[in-house]
Amino acid sequence: MLLVRDELRRSTSPGKHALSIGVFDGVHKGHQALLSRMLSEAESRGISGGVITFHPHPVTVIRPEIQFSYLTSLEKRVELIRQAGADFVSVLSFSSELQQVSAKDFCEMLVQEAGLEVLVVGDDFRTGRNGEGDIEELKKLGEQLGFEVIHLELIENEDVKVSSTRIRAALAEGEMEQVQSLLGHSYSLRGPILLGDQRGRTIGFPTINVGVSADRTFPPDGVYATMTKLLGNNFPSITNIGSRPTFEVGKSRHVETHILDFDQDVYDEVATVEFLSRLRDEQKFQSPDELINQIQTDVENVRKYFSSRKFVSGESDD
Secondary structure (H helix, E strand, O other), X not given: OHHHHHHHHHHOOOOOEEEEEOOOOXXXXXXXXXXXXXXXXXXXXXXXXXXXXXXXXXXXXXXXXXXXXXXXXXXXXXHHHHHOOOOEEEEEEXXXXXXXXXXXXXXXXXXXXXXXXXXXXXXXXXXXXXXXXXXXXXXXXXXHHOOEEEEEOOOEEXXXXXXXXXHHHHHHOOOHHHHHHHHOXXXXXXXXXXXXXXXHHHOOOOOEEEOOOOOEOOOOOEEEEEEXXXXXXXXXXXXXXXXXXXXXXXXXXXXEEEEOOOXXXXXXXXXXXXXXXXXXXXXXXXXXXXXXXXXXXXXXXXXXXXXXXXXXXXXXXX
């Protein structure tokens, strides 16, 4: 386990630490509660507080037959954890070798290489070979190795248990307001702006084509009110996810965004598209004119959406 030990050494500072461990996919409200408690424990002890996260997701190694997709990219996950106040984030490479490490050996590594003094985790947390390290086992190991274990129950949001599974279910239904409520922040997709066929420009609605990694979880095909973060600013926008059936250009998925009152050449820039509300399903229209009429209606609805929220464009925090 030399790689894991090296990753821990390189990403943590000398001394004792409060730690929280997990994948933290989505960095949702439940994760945020863990981070808040971990940082509170660190402050009360006068030590640093950090996060140990895994990439790839353990399920992709333990059950490779499962097709897994992420709520957040690794880059965004680390960014959100740091924004929550963590002093450091250690990304450990999850491998078949790490999968076979016992809970005791893993905890010993955390004590030796990451200065573990207090571990804050959810009450469903397990670690070690075959998930042997549940809360009770971790507390026993803490007594042996000299660290404290604090566990938090899953939090509820409007009587719904906050979990990545629940967020995925809401996302699959296009319930973007529910997704945002559970996450505590907007769901977003980020990627470089790619050169498209420029068909949107020919019908009066230029779009940017955002290249998104195939391992991300997508909302269902359809049209959405979105906020696009680009060139350091926030722009109201409308986004279509789908295969563009009206023009029969194929079955591959595209993320196409029309930014309201914006027409600049931004190819090769990176854009973040935040999904705020689902407007309608993707449709196949009988003619380009029928499509144009619908887009005009969609744009009017998006303007009303942002007007009702008194949105003012400003600098992006992305």
